[in-house]
Amino acid sequence: MNVNDIPIVSLVVFLPLLGALVVAFLPGKRTDLIRWTALGFALAAWVVSLILLVGFTPGRPGFEYDQAIDWIPLFGIQYKVGVDGLSMAMVVLTTTLTWISILASFRPIQNRVKEYMVSFLVLEVGMTGVFVALDLFLFYVFWELVLVPMYLIIGVWGGVNRIYATIKFVLYTLVGSLLMLVAILATAFTYFASQSNAGVTDPWQGAFDLEVLTRFAGGGGFDPTFQFLAFGAFFLAFAIKVPMFPFHTWLPDAHVEAPTAGSVILAGVLLKLGGYGFIRFALPLFPDAAQTWAPAIIVLSLIAIIYGAIVALVQPDLKKLVAYSSVSHMGFVTLGIFVFQPQALQGAILQMVNHGLITGALFLLVGVIYERTHDRTIAKMSGLGARVPVYAAFFGFFVFASVGLPGLSGFVGEFLTLIGTFAVQPWAAVVATFVMILAAGYLLWMFQRVAFGEVSDFLKGLGGHLTDMRPVEVFTLVPLGALVVVFGLFPGLILDLVDGSVTQTLNAVLQGAPVALGLWR
């Protein structure tokens, strides 16, 4: 067998599934064995994804490593997977954050360890699957597969109010994704109808195939009304996931109740599913509708950017603060996508990666302090700098990364989004730029209250329980910190990777001709 014949993309997706099966058959009392096995499989998936990355040739249009097997031939549904630069970036982000999350769960998760690790590995299957699926039906299956383990992770290992939060999370997401399923089916039906009218022998052939449908859409296959409605359904599913204002309220609740690793994955990967969905599916399939909807989406993005930051200012709870900051930061992603400008789109993709790294790290850090204090109230925490200096240093580093300090990765993504937006919609860029002040405001105010000042009575009362970072905790944060520095200094590493995806997406939307949106001009 030739090396090239190994279905390496499928290997990344299904290694964790194999891991889940293995863990499921381990004796439940051997918790350490379970933990290390789960970590081993997550690391294996990570290594394979890195091999994938090394072998990937950026800049080529189309998908690499693609593999297609008929799944339900009756309707032309295939198991079809492949990666382009965007997928590649997202897959590696996912595999990286997954092993870090599993490692970070070793200590905090003490009950039902086996079920937890199985859930986490299945979650990884769903997430990587979404990023590599090239068949709409397959995509939908993976999309929904993500929900189940996350439902359990929040609902079983979450905080006091976990049932409310997890049901809200699942129902809210389901509302969007069921409508998306309808739109997927309608898209396939439309394609089928046009093919059978044209007298093709097997009209279902390719009805769910993303590449086929994209070509069909590029040829004007979907009429404007259809596009408008179908895009609306996709939009709802993705907007809830991002989440965009006003569909964001499930996020703070879910974050507050989720265990630390759940929050890391939620913020680090799950939110990216929405942005990824827009770029991969909604824009190429419904280009005209994307342009029709763009002004409204830009406005919602601006609201999310500013509103999320202002609401973050007054949060009393560390996790809620980071959750609302996510709403603000993800606003840059949707803004960058929907101005249809190459620099802005590159910025949006960078922002997805950076937000995953930085916010993931911030949630890890909140988890570290929560494990020791069983509290996340900002007002109780003053003086951490004096008590746990190493922790405060890590926290400070990621706070400034989140503020968007140049030299760290957050800056480049935001700046590219802003400058690209400025080129086509100057006023939108002006509004969004003001978040620079607000972000410094809510993050530094929070940092001042928890890290500076005299040690609070609450912390003094904890005595010896409040220990500084353990080696494992340092070990989970160092890779993220290193990546934040590397991508801050050499953002070209990601930009080169996603170059082809950006060009392809914009060509699909603008169909070669630059289009003036004419909203504010």
Place this chain on the structure above:
Amino acid sequence: MYETLIPLIIALPLAGFVFTTFLGRRLQMSFGRNVAAAVPLGVVIASWIVAMVVVSAVLQHQGPFPEHGPGLDVKLWTWIPAGIDPTTGHALTVDFGFHVDTLTAVLLIVVTTIGMLVHLYSVGYMAHDPGTWRFFAYLNLFMVSMLLLVLADNWLLVFAGWELVGLSSYALIGFWYQKRSAALAAKKAFIVNRVGDVGFALGIMAIWVNTGTLNIQESLATLIEAPAAELTVPLSIIALLVFAGAMGKSAQFPLHVWLPDAMEGPTPVSALIHAATMVNAGVYLVARANPLFAHAQDAMVVVAAIGIFTAILAASIAFTQTDIKRVLAYSTLSQLGYMFAALGVGAFVAAIFHLMTHGFFKGLLFLGSGSVIHAVHEEQDMNRMGGLWRKIPITHWTMLVGTIAIAGIPPLAGFFSKDEILGEAFKFGFTWVWAIGLLVAAMTAFYMWRLMGKTFYGESRVDPHVEPKVHESAWTMTLSLVLLAIPSALLGLALTWGGPPLSPDGTGLLKGWLEPVFRGAEEALHHEAHAYELFGIDGILILASVAVATLGLVAGIALFGFFRARGLRATADRIAGATRVTRFLYRASLNKWWFDELNDLLFIRIGGRVAAFLWWFDRTIVDGTVNGVGALTRDAGGGLRRIQTGRVQNYALGIAIGLIVMAGSFLVIVSR
């Protein structure tokens, strides 16, 4: 060779920062504070030596720096390769590269020299602080940031240095983070700076959109040649956006509020950041962008107005402050105001001249005040000092040099640069700038003498327990003071060697250096070259500035004494309380014209209400709707529960039928 030396100027302190961050604590625990400080101090000395080699080559036109040459570009790598915007054909490629010309060289002198002396001074000043290693790590980081800002060859890299300066000053101001006031001041400095940064960032975006490059030299050349109709953003708007950034860093009204609070940091920090380097960044930025400003003269008037207004506003506040460092802080604001006034009237060389002289004498004054504070055991209130001149003589005499320099008495440095600014303002037709500037000169001399009098002369008001222990500072500190006193005294003479800086033949040393950088702008402004008339207009202007400075000094001496005790201290209060007008002015000055209260009202109270309202809105309206829909569904479900048979097949059938109906109706709607 220079391609290696120039990056080395930054790389050395960067290495020091990384080394000290990771190993400093261990070194300090094992070998003591001086060992921990050795590496950070060593790297800045090395960096200074390398910088001086480069500077001398630049200023003497050796090697790759020929006379009238554009300077040397050193590109390290492509920082942001973000491709081409197909609509405009503009490539967004940002290099990590440096540009060195004479303006850079002049700034390098100020930054590396004062930076090095502050490091040296800190060895003594921080000798008793448990966090010495951390302090030196931050100082090194500050040097990296500031040098990056000065050396960068493109706007975005300047912005990066700009923000990193903000970060390092945040760390340094909040160095004693357990003190609430220090933590608050650090945050305030960063956030107020960010207000200006929004403007700067938007300016950078506008520059790229209009020129297709972020390289400073290329974009400026493109901007000033582009016909106004082709620009999507007018030049004056771009200039004002850039100036907004400068206002933040250089603490110009109304963004001046962070600087006085920043005095919460250790005193070497105040000297380094808030007198000699960081606050000069704004002046440097506007000077760097001089072609842009010269072609946007309405923006220049704004610069001049804000500058001179800040100068008089800050001077008026300095009158009544009793914290020795705060007086110096307001004095810094006021002197920076002068520099912007100079930039605004088009006297670019004069602005940079004052930047240099001010850097040295204000650095000296701050370090001197630190020595005083050390001597009286961390007391900063001048009402608890007095009569110190015999006890800490080196500090006293060096500070006296600084005071006379800032007051503008010839032949000390401040006289030359300040006179240059005022004279240029007058000759370029900005008589209002000149008149206000003259008044500020008198005020400066007065409040500086008030500072000297209250600190060093008259009767001692020092705490009796501390009094016997007052002593002169360690040699590293006094050495730094002496080394700063020399340029404070002589720099003015030195830099005008060969003729006044702006004399038409350009024989003044500084004028000769900077001429290539500012030539284009000066031509665009149509500054007429006229002969320097020592026995004409120029002589009269000199007389005027010396006269007001002397007036201020004499008034100060009359009220606050000179060497021996005077009983006139009460007079100051009597004058202050004399009439209703002066009472109001006194209170206004004491309360800093209530700017902190205004900001508190606007941003803390009103802004806080807005944020609280939005959060309520989020929970009650946005989330309330979501939960409302949920509750509605649940209640409706309660009514419909009878169809729940519990058989999975029925549910599956229901879902299948539902999907088919939805998809079908979808198609029906669409195909109509």
